[in-house]
Amino acid sequence: MHLIIAEKNIVAERIAAFLAGKQKVQTKRDGVATEYTFGDTIVMGLRGHVVELDFTKGYSNWRSEEHPPRSLIHADIEKHPTEKKIVALMQKHARKADRVTIATDFDTEGELIGMEAFELVRAVNKNVSVDRARFSAITKDEITKAIDEAQSIDFNLAKAGETRQVIDLVWGASLTRFLSIAAHRGSDSILSVGRVQSPTLAMIVDREKEIEAFVPEKYWMLSLAAKKGKEELSFRHAHGRFTIKSEADAAFAGTKDPLTVTEVITGKKTDKAPTPLDTTALIVGAGRLGLSAASAMNRAEDLYMRGFISYPRTDNTVYPKSLNLRQHLKMFAGGEFERDANMVLANMRGSPTRGKKETTDHPPVYPTSKGTRQEIGDDATWKLYEFIVRRFFATLSPDAEWKTLKVNMTAAAEPYTITGGRLTVPGWRAVYPYSKAEETVLPEFTVGEKLTLADKLCEEKETQPPARYSQSRLIQRMEELGLGTKSTRHEVISKLIGRKYIEGNPMKPTIVGRAVTESLEQFAGTITAPTMTNTLEEHMEEIAAGTKTMNAVLTESKTMLSSIFDDLEANKEAIGQDLMDRTIEGQTVGPCPVCGKPLRIRRAGSSQFIGCSGYPDCTFNTSLPPATWGNAVRMDEVCPIHQLNHVQLLRKGAPAWKIGCPLCSHIQTNAEAFRMLPGMTDAGIEKLNKVHIYAISELAGMSSDELMRRLSIARPEAEQMIADAENVLALLRKRTELKKFISAHVAPRRGRGHSKVSNAFFSKGIVDVAGLSKAKMSDMTSSGLSEAEAETLLSEARKVVNIAKMKEYGVPTVTLKKYVAAGCEDPAVFVAANPAGLALATGASVTTICKHQKIVAEKIGVTPAEAVSKASFDEGVATLTPLGIEPEMLASLGFAGVYSCDLLKKANIEKLARQTGIDKEILSDLKSKAKMVCGK
Numbered sequence: 001m002h003l004i005i006a007e008k009n010i011v012a013e014r015i016a017a018f019l020a021g022k023q024k025v026q027t028k029r030d031g032v033a034t035e036y037t038f039g040d041t042i043v044m045g046l047r048g049h050v051v052e053l054d055f056t057k058g059y060s061n062w063r064s065e066e067h068p069p070r071s072l073i074h075a076d077i078e079k080h081p082t083e084k085k086i087v088a089l090m091q092k093h094a095r096k097a098d099r100v101t102i103a104t105d106f107d108t109e110g111e112l113i114g115m116e117a118f119e120l121v122r123a124v125n126k127n128v129s130v131d132r133a134r135f136s137a138i139t140k141d142e143i144t145k146a147i148d149e150a151q152s153i154d155f156n157l158a159k160a161g162e163t164r165q166v167i168d169l170v171w172g173a174s175l176t177r178f179l180s181i182a183a184h185r186g187s188d189s190i191l192s193v194g195r196v197q198s199p200t201l202a203m204i205v206d207r208e209k210e211i212e213a214f215v216p217e218k219y220w221m222l223s224l225a226a227k228k229g230k231e232e233l234s235f236r237h238a239h240g241r242f243t244i245k246s247e248a249d250a251a252f253a254g255t256k257d258p259l260t261v262t263e264v265i266t267g268k269k270t271d272k273a274p275t276p277l278d279t280t281a282l283i284v285g286a287g288r289l290g291l292s293a294a295s296a297m298n299r300a301e302d303l304y305m306r307g308f309i310s311y312p313r314t315d316n317t318v319y320p321k322s323l324n325l326r327q328h329l330k331m332f333a334g335g336e337f338e339r340d341a342n343m344v345l346a347n348m349r350g351s352p353t354r355g356k357k358e359t360t361d362h363p364p365v366y367p368t369s370k371g372t373r374q375e376i377g378d379d380a381t382w383k384l385y386e387f388i389v390r391r392f393f394a395t396l397s398p399d400a401e402w403k404t405l406k407v408n409m410t411a412a413a414e415p416y417t418i419t420g421g422r423l424t425v426p427g428w429r430a431v432y433p434y435s436k437a438e439e440t441v442l443p444e445f446t447v448g449e450k451l452t453l454a455d456k457l458c459e460e461k462e463t464q465p466p467a468r469y470s471q472s473r474l475i476q477r478m479e480e481l482g483l484g485t486k487s488t489r490h491e492v493i494s495k496l497i498g499r500k501y502i503e504g505n506p507m508k509p510t511i512v513g514r515a516v517t518e519s520l521e522q523f524a525g526t527i528t529a530p531t532m533t534n535t536l537e538e539h540m541e542e543i544a545a546g547t548k549t550m551n552a553v554l555t556e557s558k559t560m561l562s563s564i565f566d567d568l569e570a571n572k573e574a575i576g577q578d579l580m581d582r583t584i585e586g587q588t589v590g591p592c593p594v595c596g597k598p599l600r601i602r603r604a605g606s607s608q609f610i611g612c613s614g615y616p617d618c619t620f621n622t623s624l625p626p627a628t629w630g631n632a633v634r635m636d637e638v639c640p641i642h643q644l645n646h647v648q649l650l651r652k653g654a655p656a657w658k659i660g661c662p663l664c665s666h667i668q669t670n671a672e673a674f675r676m677l678p679g680m681t682d683a684g685i686e687k688l689n690k691v692h693i694y695a696i697s698e699l700a701g702m703s704s705d706e707l708m709r710r711l712s713i714a715r716p717e718a719e720q721m722i723a724d725a726e727n728v729l730a731l732l733r734k735r736t737e738l739k740k741f742i743s744a745h746v747a748p749r750r751g752r753g754h755s756k757v758s759n760a761f762f763s764k765g766i767v768d769v770a771g772l773s774k775a776k777m778s779d780m781t782s783s784g785l786s787e788a789e790a791e792t793l794l795s796e797a798r799k800v801v802n803i804a805k806m807k808e809y810g811v812p813t814v815t816l817k818k819y820v821a822a823g824c825e826d827p828a829v830f831v832a833a834n835p836a837g838l839a840l841a842t843g844a845s846v847t848t849i850c851k852h853q854k855i856v857a858e859k860i861g862v863t864p865a866e867a868v869s870k871a872s873f874d875e876g877v878a879t880l881t882p883l884g885i886e887p888e889m890l891a892s893l894g895f896a897g898v899y900s901c902d903l904l905k906k907a908n909i910e911k912l913a914r915q916t917g918i919d920k921e922i923l924s925d926l927k928s929k930a931k932m933v934c935g936k
């Protein structure tokens with residue numbers, strides 16, 4: 001049996017379809033593991049890496065004393081399967097196979113994935129022959145050829161990939177841990193560091209610093225408008241930029257009639273066709289189409305796996321001789337690009353253009369099959385495909401040709417010039433609309449010709465700072481510096497964005513990104529400089545070439561990292577402090593309105609608020625929603641009234657919750673409460689805010705002297721205001737209680753939140769639980785409750801009110817709880833209950849019960865139930881013991897006044913049954929037993 005292992009399922013499916021020919025392919029799916037069988041062949045796909053590297057046990061604990069960050073440099077590393085189902089399926093078939101073909105992607109990563117598969121196959125079948133199919137396009141021809149001409153695995157290349165994996169794991173983990181611990185960061189805000197990531201971030205930070213340090217310089221540009229017949233043409237001064245104002249002014253003054261043409265120069269310019277696409281050029285082109293680097297690579301990979309383009313990870317910019325270019329142009333017949341393809345075929349250049357880099361692994365990126373808009377799918381992917389197609393066309397088209405014209409003239413003594421160009425041979429430009437070529441067609445001129453001055457202009461301009469990096473520009477720069485590989489560069493950028501080190505496009509560093517970079521630059525500059533990482537990159541290439549061993553390079557990397565740790569550990573305190581000082585800026589939102597010291601976003605557990613750094617001297621603070629709604633972070637926007645940075649809550653997978661200016665938001669949330677004060681107006685609220693009273697609680701808690709001073713008002717007025725505020729505050733507290741009560745007893749329903757119900761109650765004057773206990777049914781049902789819900793709520797409210805009353809009357813809480821449990825929370829019910837029954841039900845002493853009943857009865861103005869003395873109760877209950885009555889039944893009898901054998905003997909069974917709810921027969925039985933036990 002022949003087992004073919006592809007890198008992904010979608011590729012496996014295509015390979016099976018190509019190789020099966022007319023045979024039927026059987027598909028067997030088990031979760032993520034799928035196999036395609038035809039004849040004696042099984043094709044299956046991996047999910048990229050099916051094993052992962054990790055440190056051995058004991059290294060996962062960051063705070064471990066035994067394994068500090070430095071120990072990770074020499075820690076042992078293991079491989080764990082991550083896709084158990086796929087590994088199991090692969091090994092099941094490998095046991096029975098007599099040929100295994102590794103058909104993973106053809107690059108370092110693919111070779112490593114292939115080697116991982118090889119090791120898993122070897123583990124279960126020592127003798128099977130394993131070969132390697134290499135292809136650059138997933139088309140029938142390429143695949144068939146690759147399987148027929150399978151070679152062996154390139155273990156050196158795979159080892160190079162594995163070395164990179166190990167080094168990146170060790171560097172990333174050890175440095176990230178060190179820095180995060182030094183800066184006292186929690187697990188939700190670690191400071192990540194990486195071998196390629198950190199130098200890349202440093203480039204972005206450095207560019208930002210250049211921009212900040214940039215001092216613009218003024219310069220002046222002169223131009224004139226000249227009339228030639230009816231046409232008006234714009235000439236610019238031949239001097240170009242004037243950097244000295246007086247010189248510009250003099251030239252401007254000297255610009256006057258007569259205008260005389262002094263020279264007419266015609267020429268020809270060749271406009272070279274672009275070179276074939278490598279990964280970087282693909283990302284740059286996609287960037288112009290509005291795609292981010294990561295999005296472009298994802299789409300390109302998708303196009304590759306579906307057979308539309310060749311492998312998109314390539315450094316090659318020269319088409320291999322074996323590629324039949326004509327045949328690929330003919331492929332477009334009958335499709336969207338037919339006309340353009342035919343044009344290229346008719347005018348094809350002698351040999352295609354070629355770039356500087358030539359490698360033998362993959363061809364440059366080119367279209368491998370014709371796709372329609374419908375097949376390709378979404379608009380952005382189609383645009384990318386079209387770009388690849390048109391670039392392919394352009395590399396096979398002739399160069400474009402321009403006819404150029406330059407006209408020089410004098411305006412009195414000042415030299416002016418104009419240039420024009422006309423596209424005479426469109427060449428590649430006819431099929432490639434991505435780089436603009438603007439034609440400026442000038443009329444004919446003759447030397448000595450006179451023109452008329454229509455207008456003149458002296459423009460003041462400023463030099464511009466260098467531009468921030470766009471993603472594609474950064475990737476080009478990374479390539480120039482040898483940072484990362486064609487496969488990883490776009491992923492590094494995505495990581496920097498994901499870790500909130502950079503933002504925007506073009507990209508700029510965040511405060512944290514900048515802090516980490518500047519701290520590292522200061523204390524361990526080798527991490528942020530590109531030199532070391534690109535040295536390692538070169539050495540990995542040497543592993544691939546077989547001139548260095550994996551062990552040698554790993555040892556070298558360990559030495560480098562150890563020396564970095566020497567620097568880091570010597571400065572641990574300083575680095576931690578430095579990082580905290582630099583990142584605190586990100587927590588600072590602006591000046592405190594009360595004392596002017598910086599306000600900071602603060603966190604305590606899940607609660608977060610904005611507090612004054614002058615605490616405890618200044619107690620100003622505003623609350624924020626808890627962190628469960630998202631972590632509060634500062635935004636760039638600043639409130640024009642309060643000079644405070646806006647704040648937003650960031651939560652994974654949800655759009656940010658913009659709070660805006662924290663003080664504006666604080667004022668707004670408290671305004672409603674202020675408006676509840678009698679006679680309060682918006683102007684009045686503003687007056688309070690001006691003297692830094694933002695919340696009703698602040699007003700209520702203020703001394704009248706302080707309020708008199710702040711508002712310059714008389715004492716009675718101040719006292720009245722404070723009293724009003726206290727009332728409002730009390731009312732608000734009741735409301736909060738009512739809201740809590742409602743949410744405890746009414747289940748939420750769609751469209752009827754607890755706030756909605758409680759707001760409806762407020763509007764009907766029901767503001768607290770006591771009010772609720774007396775509410776009318778109609779008021780409750782019209783607030784959105786069903787009758788059943790209203791009844792429950794009503795009875796619960798009454799219960800609460802009654803309990804509060806009993807407490808108020810003087811029944812101690814502990815005993816009260818027992819009465820409530822016995823169903824006696826209503827004062828009227830309580831005082832009427834038989835004390836003996838209550839004593840039996842609650843276990844409280846009968847004397848205490850009688851005392852409580854007397855107190856409560858007095859308060860509500862009724863006569864309590866007849867008292868029972870302790871002696872008669874104790875003696876009576878003792879006479880019932882021999883009957884063995886269950887405690888519950890005993891209590892029921894007690895409530896009916898029967899708590900002794902004698903009383904039971906005398907009881908009227910009919911009546912007792914009604915009072916207690918106990919079955920008549922049971923009662924008769926008890927009565928006869930009582931007669932026997934207690935005599936006549």
Ligand SMILES: [Zn+2]
Pocket residue numbers: 592593594595596597612613614618619620
């Ligand atoms: Zn303050």
Ligand SMILES: [Zn+2]
Pocket residue numbers: 639640641642643644661662663664665
């Ligand atoms: Zn504001």
